[in-house]
Amino acid sequence: MGRALWGLHMSNAHGTAPIDQGYITIGWPNMGDLTKLAATREAFKERFKQVDTVAKEGAVPVKAGVLYRFAHEMQVGDLVAYPSKLDRMIHIGRITGDYQFRPDAPNRCPHRREVEWIKHVPRSEFSQSALHEIGSAITLFSISNNTEEFMATLAGEATGANDVDDESVEEVSTQVEESTEDFIIKRLKSKLTSYEFEKFVAHLLTRMGFFARVTSQSADGGIDIIAHKDELGFEPPIIKVQCKQTLETVGRPKVQELHGAIETGEHGLFVTLGTYTNDARTFERGKPNLRLIDGPGLVDMIYNHYERFEPRYQMLLPLKRTYIPGPSISAAE
Template identity: 50%
Template sequence: MHEIQKGDIVVYSSKINRTINLGFVDGPYRHDFSINRSYPNIRPIKWIKHIPRENFSQAALNEIGAFITLFSIKKYSHEFLDAIEGKKPTERISASDIAIDDATITKAVALQAEETTQDFVIRQLKSGIDPYQFEHFVAHLLECMGYHTRVSAKSGDGGVDIIAHKDKLGFEPPIVKVQCKQITNSIGRPEVTQLLGNVEKSEHGLFVTLGSYTRDAREYDRSKPNLRLIDGEQLVELIFSEYKKFDPKYQSLLPLRQIYVPSLKDVNG
């Protein structure tokens, strides 16, 4: 059994911004209730890298996602060590590899199965289509939700990629102006304010990204009732809810099938 030592490398997967955080133990153990009474056992960590999940193979993500406590990474530790040194993974798992591994996915716990599917969907939307095709994908998703949409030309329209509306002609409010970012990094407040600068008082702004948003962007969103930010995790949830209505070409891009996993609520009582 390994006892944690100063200098040991630490890998932490964050569900908040979908990043893999890499660092090392930077000091001795201490017992301290002042920070969080529920977790008084503390080891200081110096974080040095914050890398999008898509930079790692699905197998490596599965290994660190299947546990909810401290453990030693065995099979795919080289990927995280390479990331610390600034190297790219030497091997990437393709969509077909993930599909073949259905047996492993269905045996995983509910949270792991959900996270694996989210990773797959976001990876496909990031690498399987170009940015302009991503805009058309988001427009199609909105159409499945009952909107009529118009996608702007590739040259852009002042930060507005899609115009969505409920009526066929686009005269009746609310008009929704959408900006799409096919990136997995965090979107800051400046990008969000740029979109809202093109939104009239009677209109709504919708920002869609595969990544996440900074705290400033989220706070700005909460202060603007006509603004909505959709991050990668929320986008995947919308995809799940509308998937049966998708055009075959988008179902081909995202080949999904329904599986049943244990309900954590029922299991835990």
């Protein structure tokens, strides 16, 4: 059976030292010498919970698993691929040493293994699929889906990876978009109270050119925000907004309740982090003065007006403008 192929991320703070000096290293210095722990995942998880008391429950097995793999599952002779952000190269090497604990190591990364670096390959030489796999959010992981491509690259064989695969590009782009959308929705759900969410929506409306005020929490009659075009609120249209900080599906009855609170000449806006049933959407289509905004729709509105957000909301949703591959546009278009 062939040797394992690992992917590893290291901090930019190391500079070129790992390549120049022939090693790989990871952090979590408070874990101490990993050889002092029982060689079981449970022992590593228990130790991790002791040294990181604020770690979320779901993160413990992931991070403890990285340390366990580095100390026990990695073997001399295994291959490792390190994507460096400093030089945009993927460095491929062979592990030549057992686990070492170096408490005086720089950058608070005392866990180390010696590596013989064999090949240094530009990222552009790899397919989008391989780049996506090597871009894992986990520090140490097994490369399994694109092993043949990495092995062919190591052997100096042509892989055809320079040919742009439109389907792979579109898949990666979609994954980036979906991940960002998930991040925004989860933040709005977990970092705000329901009342703070209403204030966030009101802030978004002000950035869209409306004057908006959040109604009293105790007696809002199902209306959370009143929005209008003029400062005094006399100029139509008057928009009554209901906010639901839920990830669940909103049905037609809730939508009808909002519409029932709308008077002649007014408009209704329902905003949720979740989705709507087909019945609710059908009801919306029959009411020209009603608009339903779901989670993805809210994210699109945030994108359009994000640069004008107050700093506190940009801190809540730290986003960076970037470009990702999109669908091809023909000359005729």
